[in-house]
Amino acid sequence: MLNFQFYNPTRIIFGKETVSELSQQLPAQAKVLILYGGESAVKNGTIDEVKKALGEREYFEFGGIEPNPHYETLLKAVALVKQHQIDFLLAVGGGSVIDGTKFVSLATCYEGDPWEILSRKKVPVTALPIGTVLTLPATGSEMNCRGVVTRAETKEKLSFRTPLVYPQFSILDPTKTYTLPERQLANGIVDSFMHTLEQYLTYPIDAKVPDYFAEGVLRTLIEIAPDVLSQPDNYEARANFMWAATVALNGFLATGVPEDWTTHRIGHELTALYGIDHARTLAIILPALLEVKKEAKRGKLLQYAKRVWDITEGSDEQKVDLAIQKTCEFFESVGIKTHFSDYGLGREVIEPILQQMEKHGQINLGEHQDITLSTSRQILEKAL
Amino acid sequence: MLNFQFYNPTRIIFGKETVSELSQQLPAQAKVLILYGGESAVKNGTIDEVKKALGEREYFEFGGIEPNPHYETLLKAVALVKQHQIDFLLAVGGGSVIDGTKFVSLATCYEGDPWEILSRKKVPVTALPIGTVLTLPATGSEMNCRGVVTRAETKEKLSFRTPLVYPQFSILDPTKTYTLPERQLANGIVDSFMHTLEQYLTYPIDAKVPDYFAEGVLRTLIEIAPDVLSQPDNYEARANFMWAATVALNGFLATGVPEDWTTHRIGHELTALYGIDHARTLAIILPALLEVKKEAKRGKLLQYAKRVWDITEGSDEQKVDLAIQKTCEFFESVGIKTHFSDYGLGREVIEPILQQMEKHGQINLGEHQDITLSTSRQILEKAL
Missing domain, CATH: 3.40.50.1970 (Rossmann fold)
Structure with a gap:
């Protein structure tokens, strides 16, 4: 810790x-x-x-x-x-x-x-x-x-x-929240989910309380997402959503653990340059980042697979892959696409994003400060 | 909620x-x-x-x-x-x-x-x-x-x-905490565990965040207890213990849920009258209270059985009984006894405790305010 x-x-x-x-x-x-x-x-x-x-x-x-x-x-x-x-x-x-x-x-x-x-x-x-x-x-x-x-x-x-x-x-x-459009609700669900992951998917450090709390917020969001989207006046679903979203970024989940935040750093540039909703940028970047940093994040990805997605079968490799897949499926299930191509964007985005990141000092990101511009390039390539 | x-x-x-x-x-x-x-x-x-x-x-x-x-x-x-x-x-x-x-x-x-x-x-x-x-x-x-x-x-x-x-x-x-005597550590573990249960073992109200958080604190305490007691300089165990104990009663676990606190109310009288350590009074009263209020607390006891103790087999009745049994075993595993007789006390305690409770207005306790002095008497009888 x-x-x-x-x-x-x-x-x-x-x-x-x-x-x-x-x-x-x-x-x-x-x-x-x-x-x-x-x-x-x-x-x-x-x-x-x-x-x-x-x-x-x-x-x-x-x-x-x-x-x-x-x-x-x-x-x-x-x-x-x-x-x-x-x-x-x-x-x-x-x-x-x-x-x-x-x-x-x-x-x-x-x-x-x-x-x-x-x-x-x-x-x-x-x-x-x-x-x-x-x-x-x-x-x-x-x-x-x-x-x-x-x-x-x-x-x-x-x-x-x-x-x-x-x-x-x-x-x-x-x-x-009863009158909110579905798009904003879906964005909110993914945004809260990502805030939690940024403080959770790093490396194991045996900080039990923040880990259990993060997993609780993630499970809550997974459980309530269908009702939040389909039942505008379901008070319990909206109440659970609202409190989970607040707790996801009030500092509690970060007590004693390393944090990543790479997905947000890259995502901000994407919104600024191309006007994509914040949550959607996160859904594009995260899966690609997890693929690129799979080895460094293996310990925590296995914990995430088991304790958030109840994945208990298969090799470690398969469990990690399934956890990433389920994360993508969750984003897609609320209507949020996970690739640049889904938003009509292609390879042309890579240079402008990297240039802005360099300008804003967004280098050496991640829990190990080892996500250089070259790693960010790999992530952007994977996200196409 | x-x-x-x-x-x-x-x-x-x-x-x-x-x-x-x-x-x-x-x-x-x-x-x-x-x-x-x-x-x-x-x-x-x-x-x-x-x-x-x-x-x-x-x-x-x-x-x-x-x-x-x-x-x-x-x-x-x-x-x-x-x-x-x-x-x-x-x-x-x-x-x-x-x-x-x-x-x-x-x-x-x-x-x-x-x-x-x-x-x-x-x-x-x-x-x-x-x-x-x-x-x-x-x-x-x-x-x-x-x-x-x-x-x-x-x-x-x-x-x-x-x-x-x-x-x-x-x-x-x-x-x-490295120099603390074992008795105080054991008391601290049980005290934190009980603070959490007082805010958790009531009735289901679909408050997902506080429930997951409470379960996380309980699991943390169960996991770290052996190392806390046997390894005085195990920093990770002590750090997890310390943060779990703080979180157990900083208000977060009570957000949006009913609370009980009967065990504490009765326990305070026991300490005042007979000088029994606070945590030990809780370990005497709780199992008896759960037996007496088993029906009213059934929904949450089943959730506790599944999500804290991983109990998945048997009838609902058996699951509830096993959860109560495992709670007692946990207290005993850290060296804390769960009956009056273990402390050299018998039936003679009942009247003085009830008299003090009446004097201090400790009537109509619990999440339903239905634990009258007569129910408290039943609890004390069961705890002998």
Whole structure:
């Protein structure tokens, strides 16, 4: 087991009809900016419900935060915050809205060029407090201190991470997911699954608690996926999905274990360059990565085969191959394809992706820091 | 899945040689009281290591906090805190020292009679900040907001719970457990196991994440118990034990599920009246409780049989019986007996325990609030 620190002060308020808890959680005198994405949050009544829960508090609104939130868009929100001296940010939406809100929180308080928060990993001394009302289980952003922002102008998708942006609270009402389109649900399932794998499929280090927990999250996602997709108002399926997605990236699964994150690093470049949904990029890259790193990951792949997929027959080689195959089948079963060709892309993607990775220092990736650009090339070749 | 709130702001610093992290975690100007238990913490050098890590900070010491910390002892620490205007409490020890420190933190800031914190569940508006250096994995107190204190004079063991007493940080260095006596290790294993069962063995409610997590903690404890007891310097075994014990009662396992806690309620009276180690009281009460509530707990007992003990053969009745039997065998395997008669006690205990339970309002216990004094009597009869 590796040494670690764990710290996560976000309060989770989980369950039916919990949006009204907002009034308990916000400071009485807060001047609030409600940030959200598309019109669906307005149409399905969530924004109205939020406004009602704010009571007498003064609030402003900032809609239109896009998937893979744009740096350019978020700077407009920063201007609004400064103009009205807003002192509390309330994100209503999924990971993109929450990540964007985190960036607004930092950028408002940063003295220099806000791009440095992404490009040079600089952070201010303080940040504006954040609360969230989650409507799309996927990224775990509602209970972590990370975010990813895309600069549309230069097609760069970069991340930040600082304890300053832990939400003070997050409200998770599974009924808020009832109106989500199937595509977003499928993306959320694969995204949560991949967050877990990035912290799990490395090498054995006898860290029993995080391993059992990761396997529990993976099994949960496999079990609930069919009902989540086919039964929009199945509360239990949505509740299990929502809590699993949060737990998948709140830090708990990483306690004492090595982490990989190569799939995400490559995937971010893919989204930035070709606009493929985040989760779909992960489904393209992971199977190829596992093929390329099969030997280095053998110990953990065998554990994954046995404890997640109940594979007990065959040689070790066969078990590993079957586990990878079942992972692909799981992604495909929720409608997410696993090769570049499925998205109309071919060999032409390889050079641009590798160039961007080099530009962003995405070299020496993985739990052994041995995934060089040359290894990434092999992975991209396999993913065609 | 039930609605829930989860909030736990304690920072965990886990691993080898982490005591030196103290200097990072404590305010630079803190005036510190180091609280500890017996002389072992002094003899094995931990107290010296802690003092060194405090650097230039002013500190005082308060040793001699006993197992099941005494109200009377803790009031002396409160007097010391007030006398020297101490502003940070540092617990060095196991659950008793940490629980005691939490009580000192509250009692120092409480205006009225501090007994009311226990007898009437009153709490002050603020409390002194707490940090801990854990030396005995067992109670989870290092990462929760609970505590139990015993009034020796009246033989009453009562609990409190308030977010005010979450430790700001807890340092968990598994090497600090190397010198623990076997009896305390065995108690810690059973205590952690029972904390998990209290949040797990109720009725099925399809809360997949907490169920898988609980099963992971239980399996971890079963797997590491032999090595923990036989190999004092097996770092991996001690590390897995330490993290499992913390996770067993940091609130995570209770997210969205019903809880029981009857075994603890009865067990506390047993310790207060007869001085039996806390963990041992739990090992006496649980098997009897499971026999009495076998029908109501059938669904979860079957899940426990399958997913914790790998029991797949036989009728449901046989599976349930075997799961209970294996639980008893596990307790006995670490040297902890499961009947009153093993501790030289007989039928004479029943009335005094029931009288104390009635006095402390320990009626209508369990996940269905249906364990009346009459049911508790049945449990005590079965435990003879």
